[in-house]
Amino acid sequence: MGKLYDELSKDIEIKHSMYACMDCGTCTALCAAAEFYDYSPREVMDIVQSRDDEKIKELISSNKIWYCGQCLSCKQRCPRGNNPGGVILALRRLSEKTGLFAESEKGRQQLIAKRLFGDNMLKRGYTLLATNPIPSHFPELGEDWEYYHEHIKEMREWWGVPMDLENSPGCHRMVPEKDMEELRAIYKATGAVDLMNKVEEGMAKKLGGKEEVEKFWQSYQDNVDSRLYKIKEKK
Amino acid sequence: MANVTIIGGGVAGMAAAGVLTKRGHEVTLMERDSKLGGHVGKWYKVFPDITDASEIVDELKGDLNGVKIKTNADVKEIEKSGKKFKVNGTSADAVLIAAGFEPFDATLKEEYGYGIYDNVVTSLELDEMLKTGKLKTKDGKTPKSVGLVHCVGSRDEKVNNNYCSRVCCTNVIKSGIEIKEHYPGTDVFCFYMDVRAYGRGYEELYRKSQEECGVTFIRSRLSEANENADKTLLLRVEDTLAGKPMKINVDLLVLMVGMCPSVNAGSLKNSIGLETGDDRFFKTKNKHSANNESNIPGVFYAGATTGPKSIVESITDGRAAAAEIHSYLS
Ligand code: SF4
Ligand code: SF4
Ligand code: SF4
Numbered sequence: 001m002g003k004l005y006d007e008l009s010k011d012i013e014i015k016h017s018m019y020a021c022m023d024c025g026t027c028t029a030l031c032a033a034a035e036f037y038d039y040s041p042r043e044v045m046d047i048v049q050s051r052d053d054e055k056i057k058e059l060i061s062s063n064k065i066w067y068c069g070q071c072l073s074c075k076q077r078c079p080r081g082n083n084p085g086g087v088i089l090a091l092r093r094l095s096e097k098t099g100l101f102a103e104s105e106k107g108r109q110q111l112i113a114k115r116l117f118g119d120n121m122l123k124r125g126y127t128l129l130a131t132n133p134i135p136s137h138f139p140e141l142g143e144d145w146e147y148y149h150e151h152i153k154e155m156r157e158w159w160g161v162p163m164d165l166e167n168s169p170g171c172h173r174m175v176p177e178k179d180m181e182e183l184r185a186i187y188k189a190t191g192a193v194d195l196m197n198k199v200e201e202g203m204a205k206k207l208g209g210k211e212e213v214e215k216f217w218q219s220y221q222d223n224v225d226s227r228l229y230k231i232k233e234k235k
Numbered sequence: 236m237a238n239v240t241i242i243g244g245g246v247a248g249m250a251a252a253g254v255l256t257k258r259g260h261e262v263t264l265m266e267r268d269s270k271l272g273g274h275v276g277k278w279y280k281v282f283p284d285i286t287d288a289s290e291i292v293d294e295l296k297g298d299l300n301g302v303k304i305k306t307n308a309d310v311k312e313i314e315k316s317g318k319k320f321k322v323n324g325t326s327a328d329a330v331l332i333a334a335g336f337e338p339f340d341a342t343l344k345e346e347y348g349y350g351i352y353d354n355v356v357t358s359l360e361l362d363e364m365l366k367t368g369k370l371k372t373k374d375g376k377t378p379k380s381v382g383l384v385h386c387v388g389s390r391d392e393k394v395n396n397n398y399c400s401r402v403c404c405t406n407v408i409k410s411g412i413e414i415k416e417h418y419p420g421t422d423v424f425c426f427y428m429d430v431r432a433y434g435r436g437y438e439e440l441y442r443k444s445q446e447e448c449g450v451t452f453i454r455s456r457l458s459e460a461n462e463n464a465d466k467t468l469l470l471r472v473e474d475t476l477a478g479k480p481m482k483i484n485v486d487l488l489v490l491m492v493g494m495c496p497s498v499n500a501g502s503l504k505n506s507i508g509l510e511t512g513d514d515r516f517f518k519t520k521n522k523h524s525a526n527n528e529s530n531i532p533g534v535f536y537a538g539a540t541t542g543p544k545s546i547v548e549s550i551t552d553g554r555a556a557a558a559e560i561h562s563y564l565s
Binding site: 081 | 456
């Protein structure tokens with residue numbers, strides 16, 4: 001037992017998700033992530049259950065905790081009532097709080113998630129806006145998507161789901177400011193805003209300053225590949 | 236002479252009846268089925284010595300001279316007035332509940348496909364197949380591979396059965412040996428979490444199944460079964476010793492169903508205020524020193540009615556209960 005484990009065990013998600021695991025592998029057997037990655041929910045449970053800070057540190061510094069797709073099939077099947085997917089959520093939070101997320105490539109993608117979904121939420125009240133999937137990031141969507149992207153305002157009006165109006169039908173309306181305030185208050189009270197800030201801070205620490213974070217962000221915008229930005233080794 | 240009524244004509248009830256009648260009591264043995272023997276009476280071979288189950292039942296029957304046997308007597312409640320009891324109209328000075336167990340209803344584990352896929356059967360159906368010498372898939376072929384699944388309906392919060400049914404591990408081992416002996420060309424895969432072969436001769440049987448018969452044990456718990464187009468079954472497990480998720484095909488899948496309390500346990504309990512544990516089996520007065528007594532003087536328990544037991548344990552428990560009843564009545 002150590003500091004990391006103590007911190008982790010305070011997470012409400014751990015309290016709801018982690019009972020004694022009997023290492024049966026029911027979860028790993030049907031986990032879609034385990035089928036494609038070097039990932040196993042049973043292994044995650046095993047590490048957390050060991051309460052070994054060294055192992056927990058290694059886990060939350062690695063790509064592994066980011067492979068889970070949160071499908072919660074594991075929760076449906078676990079004969080001990082565990083929820084490995086919930087444990088993963090707590091581990092992700094701990095990884096962000098401690099800045100260790102920035103040690104792994106999948107972890108660093110949290111910056112992209114934060115700036116896209118996180119900032120969208122706080123600004124507009126949506127995780128994803130219709131304008132976000134830009135054609136250069138999704139070449140597989142083809143010419144139709146390019147056309148739509150260019151004529152989005154006009155086309156949505158044809159369909160009766162106009163953009164950016166209050167009280168209009170469809171999923172691109174403006175959420176009234178008083179509701180936005182409420183939403184931001186929830187994000188603040190539940191600690192989500194703190195976590196988002198931690199992501200920015202953790203990235204700056206790992207990459208060597210805020211300007212480097214912007215370069216990482218720009219590199220991703222240009223290439224849609226978080227691996228291409230090269231981290232400078234600290235001397 | 237005192238009257239004792241025994242509810243349940245399985246091995247525990249029969250064993251108790253044999254002792255009590257020898258001690259001079261008037262014993263009435265009530266069995267819901269049309270004949271004595273309970274579950275054991277229907278089975279083929281039993282562990283650890285792969286003996287005929289019918290031999291055990293016949294031996295116990297031999298001790299029943301003088302016992303009043305009532306078959307087709309389903310007992311749902313007990314009446315009590317003062318120190319006397321009435322069971323289906325028969326008065327008694329003491330009652331022994333030896334109501335046994337029900338096999339777990341495998342349809343509740345929907346992900347295993349029992350009742351949905353053609354070639355998923357329970358351990359009871361496997362026993363029947365071995366008894367009649369017809370180990371076959373639905374389309375009549377001898378299976379080239381059989382999967383035996385441990386802990387179906389046991390050690391599983393999802394079906395509200397947290398307990399271990401205790402005998403199914405050794406039943407897997409015994410079944411594996413039987414399959415290999417009669418069908419040497421058939422592969423047998425057992426999906427286990429722990430092998431709980433706790434009784435005398437059980438571990439030796441486990442070893443035999445591996446060393447002499449080549450039964451394969453894969454440390455895992457079945458996550459789900461899916462039917463292939465050819466009606467074989469695709470199983471998803473993790474080999475937890477190798478730490479790798481795997482898929483494996485078998486021709487026949489056997490679910491080793493656990494034990495659940497008798498369907499009458501609830502109504503018997505409510506009729507005179509007996510107690511059950513979290514596992515819904517009857518609760519004894521003391522788990523160590525009064526394991527045949529109930530919370531009501533004059534009502535006793537024997538066999539799997541107080542939790543999963545092997546045959547030998549049920550017989551021993553029945554006789555222990557008989558000794559307790561004899562002391563109570565003298
Ligand atoms: S929630 Fe995550 S760990 Fe659980 S089955 Fe889905 S992908 Fe696997
Ligand atoms: S299914 Fe539950 S008990 Fe089994 S390994 Fe996964 S978390 Fe542990
Ligand atoms: S005896 Fe074995 S198969 Fe049966 S419930 Fe216990 S561990 Fe599972």
